[in-house]
Amino acid sequence: MKDTSALNRLHNWRISHISEYGMTLILSVVVGLGSGLAAVLLKNLVHTINGWLLGFSLPLSFGGNGLMLVYPIVGICLTVLFVKYVVGGDIGHGVPEVLLSISRHQGVLPPKNTWASLMASTITVAFGGSVGLEAPIASTGSAIGSNIGRIFHMGPKNVKLLLGCGAAGAVAGIFKAPIAGLMFVVEILMFDFTKTAAIPLLFSALTSTLVAHFAMGPDVQFAFVVNDTFSLSQIPFYLLLGVVCAFVSIYFLRTSDFVEDLLHRIKNSALKVLIGGAALGLMIFLFPALFGEGYGSLTKLMAGHGSTLMENTIFSQMPIMESPWMGVIFLSAIVLLKVIATSTTIGSGGVGGTFGPSLIIGGMTGYALALFCNNLGLPAQSTANFALVGMAAVMTGVMHAPLMATFLIAEITGGYELLVPLLIAAATTTLIINPFEKHSIYARKLALHGDLLTHDIDSSAWQLINMRELIQTNFVIVRVGDRLRDLIEAIKNSKRNVFPVLTNDDKFVGVIHLDSVRHIIFRPEKYDEHEVTQLMTPISEGDIVHISDSPESVVAKFQGSNRYNLIVLDDDETYLGILSKADCLTAYRQFVAEASEE
Numbered sequence: 001m002k003d004t005s006a007l008n009r010l011h012n013w014r015i016s017h018i019s020e021y022g023m024t025l026i027l028s029v030v031v032g033l034g035s036g037l038a039a040v041l042l043k044n045l046v047h048t049i050n051g052w053l054l055g056f057s058l059p060l061s062f063g064g065n066g067l068m069l070v071y072p073i074v075g076i077c078l079t080v081l082f083v084k085y086v087v088g089g090d091i092g093h094g095v096p097e098v099l100l101s102i103s104r105h106q107g108v109l110p111p112k113n114t115w116a117s118l119m120a121s122t123i124t125v126a127f128g129g130s131v132g133l134e135a136p137i138a139s140t141g142s143a144i145g146s147n148i149g150r151i152f153h154m155g156p157k158n159v160k161l162l163l164g165c166g167a168a169g170a171v172a173g174i175f176k177a178p179i180a181g182l183m184f185v186v187e188i189l190m191f192d193f194t195k196t197a198a199i200p201l202l203f204s205a206l207t208s209t210l211v212a213h214f215a216m217g218p219d220v221q222f223a224f225v226v227n228d229t230f231s232l233s234q235i236p237f238y239l240l241l242g243v244v245c246a247f248v249s250i251y252f253l254r255t256s257d258f259v260e261d262l263l264h265r266i267k268n269s270a271l272k273v274l275i276g277g278a279a280l281g282l283m284i285f286l287f288p289a290l291f292g293e294g295y296g297s298l299t300k301l302m303a304g305h306g307s308t309l310m311e312n313t314i315f316s317q318m319p320i321m322e323s324p325w326m327g328v329i330f331l332s333a334i335v336l337l338k339v340i341a342t343s344t345t346i347g348s349g350g351v352g353g354t355f356g357p358s359l360i361i362g363g364m365t366g367y368a369l370a371l372f373c374n375n376l377g378l379p380a381q382s383t384a385n386f387a388l389v390g391m392a393a394v395m396t397g398v399m400h401a402p403l404m405a406t407f408l409i410a411e412i413t414g415g416y417e418l419l420v421p422l423l424i425a426a427a428t429t430t431l432i433i434n435p436f437e438k439h440s441i442y443a444r445k446l447a448l449h450g451d452l453l454t455h456d457i458d459s460s461a462w463q464l465i466n467m468r469e470l471i472q473t474n475f476v477i478v479r480v481g482d483r484l485r486d487l488i489e490a491i492k493n494s495k496r497n498v499f500p501v502l503t504n505d506d507k508f509v510g511v512i513h514l515d516s517v518r519h520i521i522f523r524p525e526k527y528d529e530h531e532v533t534q535l536m537t538p539i540s541e542g543d544i545v546h547i548s549d550s551p552e553s554v555v556a557k558f559q560g561s562n563r564y565n566l567i568v569l570d571d572d573e574t575y576l577g578i579l580s581k582a583d584c585l586t587a588y589r590q591f592v593a594e595a596s597e598e
Contacts, residue, residue, distance in 0.1 A: 020158060021158075021196070023154065024161060027148055027149065027152060028203040031169060032203060032204035032211070035208045038140045040173070042121070043174070046122055053067075053071060053128075064286070068281060068288060069284075071281065072345070073280075075123055075124055079124045079349060086119075095135050095353065096446055097109070098142045098163070106156040106159060107146050107160035107161075111143070117136040120351035125352055128284055131342050131351075131353060134170075134171065134353055134356050138184070140170065141169050141170030144166045145164070146163040148162060149161075166204070167184060169205055173211060173212040175411065177407065178209045179407040179411060180404055180411055181209075182198075183401065187402075187403060188399060188404065223414075226385065228384060229417065234421065241365075242425035245397055245429050246393075249433055250436050250437060253441055257444075260346060263275070263344065279348075284341070286315075289334050295360070298387070302387050306327060331364045331365075334364055339357070339361065355399070359395055365393075370382065370385075370386035371383060388413060388422075389421050391409055392406055392422050393426055396425075396429045405426055406419070471576055471577035476491075476494035479501070479502055480509055481531065483529075487535065499532075500567065501536055502575050507575070510536035512532060554566065566579045
């Protein structure tokens with residue numbers, strides 16, 4: 001039956017009148033509009049609920065707001081229930097899921113991703129979860145782009161591009177920073193910045209930025225005007241800041257892994273929520289600056305109202321808090337605990353990202369270092385400038401995105417007065433952290449499992465080619481105990497010159513090459529004299545790969561031997577098939593050709 005639906009009629013008209021790339025440009029604006037609206041909706045929802053909840057207080061005799069002990073447990077519990085009963089138990093993993101979609105699934109993201117992480121993160125952060133909203137918004141924008149691309153029957157290449165447009169639009173809309181949104185896609189999502197991709201990405205980022213401007217005014221997320229100028233004499237101090245932020249980034253990455261793994265060992269969901277929520281509540285009770293995203297606390301700090309961070313805490317009445325060194329100690333404690341609070345929120349069932357926390361931690365690290373230097377009597381440093389540069393440096397270390405971090409801070413400050421110190425600190429952090437941490441917080445686990453697409457085409461090709469699909473299973477086998485007569489029958493029924501020898505339970509024993517038995521296959525009197533195990537060709541470990549081996553190790557074995565075929569075994573030595581060098585090279589060439597297309 002002829003399909004007369006409006007969407008299909010539109011699709012047919014588009015094919016006749018608009019090129020696929022032209023349609024991609026049009027849809028990039030639509031995706032930017034959707035991403036910008038999603039960012040506005042999420043921010044307004046969270047801030048409205050935050051304001052309402054913080055309007056209540058339960059003062060305790062020894063100080064602090066007792067409700068801070070309760071809110072995080074309630075928020076994480078509601079999030080877990082929402083994910084289980086509304087979403088269906090699988091919400092994905094934010095940016096890592098987007099990266100996996102690009103590398104393994106042609107940019108396809110489920111339709112539920114257009115709203116699930118947005119709503120779940122709203123619940124988590126509104127009730128004090130110490131995570132960021134940027135990654136859920138980026139994930140939502142990516143899903144919007146992916147699904148719009150598929151609705152309009154775009155090809156896989158343009159579905160991926162529209163996915164990137166959604167991510168760029170989401171980040172741009174949050175911070176009114178279109179260049180930062182573009183760099184997020186290039187550095188975090190590993191898109192190649194070609195002229196074909198640049199224009200749709202810019203269209204989407206600019207559209208989303210305009211939506212955010214119209215809907216929320218100029219101060220969309222975090223804004224600050226730089227008043228203190230930079231001088232060349234400050235370069236050593238910014239180099240020091242880059243070094244400190246590099247080690248803070250390493251602490252962030254490794255502590256996050258440790259805390260999340262610790263909580264994942266708790267199999268009972270209710271117990272995990274209770275333990276994680278209680279631990280988070282205690283941290284927020286002691287340090288209210290850990291509540292929610294933390295941009296409000298950072299804004300107060302940089303505006304010169306840092307003492308307000310200690311208000312309504314059990315520390316506020318302590319005489320020792322008057323010491324100028326207590327500011328350094330207090331901020332350092334927040335930096336250390338913010339990492340634990342973020343990973344506790346995520347590990348116990350909350351939904352959110354590490355984008356925002358990396359900015360908060362960087363800002364407070366920079367501010368604390370400036371205070372430290374000033375207290376020592378060294379040449380006075382601008383605490384605000386150090387906080388801004390620290391934000392970029394820690395984001396660089398955690399996300400391995402120096403350009404995005406630099407342009408983000410430049411755009412949210414409305415200019416490029418700090419461009420030199422931003423680049424100095426970002427470069428220093430990058431140089432120090434690379435030997436310790438090869439991948440960003442989003443890419444670590446994907447790289448471990450060989451699912452990460454990078455700008456290195458050769459590396460990505462061997463990482464992402466599905467070796468399982470290349471295994472050939474049409475080789476005729478012979479069994480232990482068979483004789484030359486049985487091998488002759490196998491030769492008659494095969495077009496191959498390799499014959500695997502297996503036990504009755506399919507365990508691999510060896511192989512027979514036709515060339516090695518050619519001298520006796522025409523001597524019938526020998527047919528019953530020789531068992532197949534006596535005719536096997538000697539092989540070594542270099543001739544065998546296991547299905548769990550990395551693609552790089554498979555390539556290394558091909559390169560290290562003269563073999564054109566490798567035997568593939570399961571981890572229990574069960575025979576699976578044979579891998580051909582020719583097939584691997586063909587798949588490699590096809591991957592490179594597709595990846596290199598503009």
